[in-house]
Amino acid sequence: MEFLNNLFVNIGLWFSDWLAGFLPAWATELVVGLIISIILIIIGFVAVLILTWGERKVIGRVQDRIGPNRWGPYGIFQPIADGIKMLTKEDIVPDGADYWVHLLAPIIIIVPALLIYAVLPFGDRLRGADLNIGILYIVALSTIGTIAILMAGWSSNNKYALLGAFRAVAQLIAYEIPMVLSIISVVLLTGSMSMVKIVENQTVPYIIVMPITFLVYMIAAAAELYRAPFDMVEADSELVAGYFTEYSGMKFVMFFMAEYVNLLAMAGIITSMFLGGWHFFGLEGLFPVLGPFIFFAKSGVVILIFWWIRSTFPRIRIDHMLGLAWKFLVPLSLANLMLVGLVDKLVDGDYLTSIVLLAVNLIEAAIVIAILSLAGKKTRSKRLQRITSRHKNY
């Protein structure tokens, strides 16, 4: 029973003990590390299979369709069929392309996406590594993907691909700032950058404590993932397919997989930072084995919200998108950071801080909504004036 209670950790400990019996210490560490990384990569790729199918199913349902339903019950083998189709496609390098950059871009985009999994805490003592700068590591990694996108766009020798890549860089630079600022709010409150510490120090999930920070982070995350309504990078209706227009076959699949690996990684980060990670009302204390299941269930809910948002909102214009980041999210997250710092310094006690923070956040939200509606009224009256004055001239 004791063994089953924390099954995954105990299997790992038993295995490393068994290896230590006949291998030197460094070799044991190496083998265990390799196995853990392989497991993490498998998690990433299985996530790609499930998420591609799930996204098509959910968005189909929203649009009163059924979604893939041809192969297997409920079409669950659809991603395998897609994979086989993609594997058999010709690998084309366009004329005038920068060959090596074109070749490297799909590899560079998927590696950092998979590397994020190393610091995600899936459960109690269940993680790739407990870096003391885990969240900084994630922020650093998520910028590498942009370089790959720029490489792909530049090397393709295609205007549309290059335009998509430019947009990607503009978008990432804009949305990195509110994202990092809301991460700092979380780090300020927990007092640690380690993902494990962030989860363990959350007595109350931060989505309740800091709803504004959570919303800012969600919006920034959607933009970082290049998901609708911020999918300016792909913008199928304007840019063919954006930066991966000139990719085919397995290289295209790499970009596709990176998107979904990133989606689960981002959902995992949100789960760890705002939803309390593997904690669920003390259930994880009774049955530690449920930790990873709770974690993935919460991530699934976050992903469902992303899909829901994607299927609801139309793509916004690029100037509006950058305006949203620079004029709205950056000031909001800065103000929020300041308030979180103040409350954290002035108020003592775990639950008291939570309650005061929640109250402060709600007041903040009310002020933001008031300012927004005022600004909206102003623009509307201006537009009305413009229209009426135009009509006078006729």
Place this chain on the structure above:
Amino acid sequence: MIIRGMLKGLSVTLKHFVQTYMGHTGIRDGERPDPTLGGLFTVQYPEEKLPMQPRFRGALMHLRDAESGKLNCTACGLCVRACPQGCIEVEGKGKGKERRASTFTYTLSRCIFCRLCVEACNFDAIEMSHEYELATYTKDTVWDLDKLLALGDQYDVHESGKDWN
């Protein structure tokens, strides 16, 4: 206001998502979907086929008399004359009221489904069926009397020109 509009949109998509589990949820047994009910409207074509409209013009079929079970066609040749494509050939046997068609060939690949042959027929002998899956792998598209009669038996129709189902 911005936020209220966004929430409204989200609620609409959520409503449609939930309706796919509450309203029409899958294969309906050959009935047209009720648009007020919401849910899945996709017709799962090979598994599920919608009933055709009563006047749908599919492949030709031969009708039998309801009581005697004998075929109605008297080989008068009106349909042959009416056909703009010349896809019908008919030969008769017998004299007077006993005269019936002995051979009747209908070249499906030439037929334009105009229903002029049915309009011309004085004996309720032929009618357009609701058969629309007419693609073949071979060029064997000449249908003889047996096949046309079998199709008519399948639909169980004895009068042409009626809006039948």
